[in-house]
Amino acid sequence: MFDNESHKAIFHIQNGPTFEGYSFGYNSDEHISGEVVFTTSLVGYPESMSDPSYKGQIIVFTQPLIGNYGVPSETEKDEYNLLKFMESTKLQCKAIIVSDYAWEYSHWTAKESLQNWCERSGVAAVGGVDTRYIVQYLREQGSTLGCIITNPEVTSQSEIDYKSLDFYDPGLENLVSVVATQKPYHIKYPHNDKETKNVLLVDCGSKENIVRCLVSRGADVTVVPYNYPIHKVAKNYDGIFISNGPGDPKHCTETINNLHTILNDKDLTDLPIFGICLGHQLLCLAAGCVTEKMKYGNRAHNIPTLDLITKQCVITSQNHGYVVSTNSLVNNEFGFKEYFVNLNDNTNEGMIHESRPIFSTQFHPEAKGGPQDTSYLFDNYFKNIEEYKTKHAGQSKTVSDDLKVESLPTERVLI
Numbered sequence: 001m002f003d004n005e006s007h008k009a010i011f012h013i014q015n016g017p018t019f020e021g022y023s024f025g026y027n028s029d030e031h032i033s034g035e036v037v038f039t040t041s042l043v044g045y046p047e048s049m050s051d052p053s054y055k056g057q058i059i060v061f062t063q064p065l066i067g068n069y070g071v072p073s074e075t076e077k078d079e080y081n082l083l084k085f086m087e088s089t090k091l092q093c094k095a096i097i098v099s100d101y102a103w104e105y106s107h108w109t110a111k112e113s114l115q116n117w118c119e120r121s122g123v124a125a126v127g128g129v130d131t132r133y134i135v136q137y138l139r140e141q142g143s144t145l146g147c148i149i150t151n152p153e154v155t156s157q158s159e160i161d162y163k164s165l166d167f168y169d170p171g172l173e174n175l176v177s178v179v180a181t182q183k184p185y186h187i188k189y190p191h192n193d194k195e196t197k198n199v200l201l202v203d204c205g206s207k208e209n210i211v212r213c214l215v216s217r218g219a220d221v222t223v224v225p226y227n228y229p230i231h232k233v234a235k236n237y238d239g240i241f242i243s244n245g246p247g248d249p250k251h252c253t254e255t256i257n258n259l260h261t262i263l264n265d266k267d268l269t270d271l272p273i274f275g276i277c278l279g280h281q282l283l284c285l286a287a288g289c290v291t292e293k294m295k296y297g298n299r300a301h302n303i304p305t306l307d308l309i310t311k312q313c314v315i316t317s318q319n320h321g322y323v324v325s326t327n328s329l330v331n332n333e334f335g336f337k338e339y340f341v342n343l344n345d346n347t348n349e350g351m352i353h354e355s356r357p358i359f360s361t362q363f364h365p366e367a368k369g370g371p372q373d374t375s376y377l378f379d380n381y382f383k384n385i386e387e388y389k390t391k392h393a394g395q396s397k398t399v400s401d402d403l404k405v406e407s408l409p410t411e412r413v414l415i
């Protein structure tokens with residue numbers, strides 16, 4: 001054991017096993033609790049930990065060595081004024097659990113250690129526990145709540161009365177309202193070599209790379225909060241996009257209702273729409289489908305998924321605990337059908353409309369981290385946008401006062 005592994009940490013799974021390890025993150029006098037989930041991704045811990053979809057969760061990494069390439073800049077921006085390395089402006093998960101923390105790190109992008117990032121962000125981090133055992137347990141029992149105790153006065157796990165502790169359950173809260181932008185903002189395509197397309201992005205806790213995938217293809221992106229009345233302004237844009245986000249999709253009733261109104265609007269039948277992960281679930285709910293909580297979710301960068309149109313297997317990046325019931329997509333009243341299917345567990349991975357330019361995926365084609373097999377979906381979305389623009393060329397579009405780009409901030413507006 002290294003000297004710096006002497007600060008004891010206890011990780012307890014509600015009504016389940018308890019582990020003793022060392023703390024290498026934020027030390028709190030209070031216990032820190034959340035939903036325990038595991039990811040089998042090998043790399044990409046800065047991207048995952050800054051992904052707003054992980055809000056309220058304790059991430060168990062199955063990759064045994066974590067921290068060895070440090071953490072890149074949390075603030076550096078790219079040519080689009082988007083965060084260059086992180087998926088949002090801060091560390092989002094509640095805590096992390098690893099087998100072996102790498103006290104030494106090295107990478108050309110590294111600005112600080114993972115320990116430092118966790119400490120200054122108030123995120124607990126526990127090393128030295130048997131993560132393979134935890135994953136086996138979660139696969140049997142399903143996702144469950146857990147807590148971390150780093151109070152130095154606690155010296156042994158047997159001293160704690162776990163039954164008396166409160167366990168925070170992120171599934172009960174509308175976390176989208178916490179992580180989404182509070183006000184509209186605008187990201188402009190900085191080059192003028194392509195004809196501008198105007199995309200309206202509904203932010204439920206969007207990953208930065210989703211915005212980049214849109215703007216880098218020549219779109220000016222107006223980002224609105226998840227509950228913005230998009231149905232009232234949709235006709236002024238060339239496409240709608242619905243982002244990923246944390247928690248149970250059923251909490252986002254306003255977004256679901258607004259999307260439902262758009263699907264029913266006879267003037268918007270050819271408007272391109274694309275949704276990812278939570279965005280997929282919300283679109284499905286708006287189309288009358290059903291979502292349910294999975295036993296332990298899918299969080300990985302290598303999930304084989306079948307594209308039912310091309311009949312090709314694609315390797316996908318995933319992070320979700322809820323899923324759309326495939327049965328609820330059969331004979332869909334709006335004309336949607338299944339688009340992708342997960343080849344590990346046969347769960348639904350996407351839907352597409354039989355005639356309208358609308359599709360959505362449960363997996364993450366923006367893939368940060370993860371493989372870029374499915375980036376063609378962004379290209380397909382832009383083909384739909386081109387067609388829509390050509391068809392509606394010459395029609396005047398009036399942008400509502402509160403979305404006039406000149407007056408909008410150029411980055412996410414947080415609480």
Ligand SMILES: NC(=O)CC[C@H](N)C(=O)O
Pocket residue numbers: 053243244245246247248249276277278279319320321322323
């Ligand atoms: N990445 C996401 O958008 C996650 C969607 C949703 N919160 C789920 O866990 O299923």
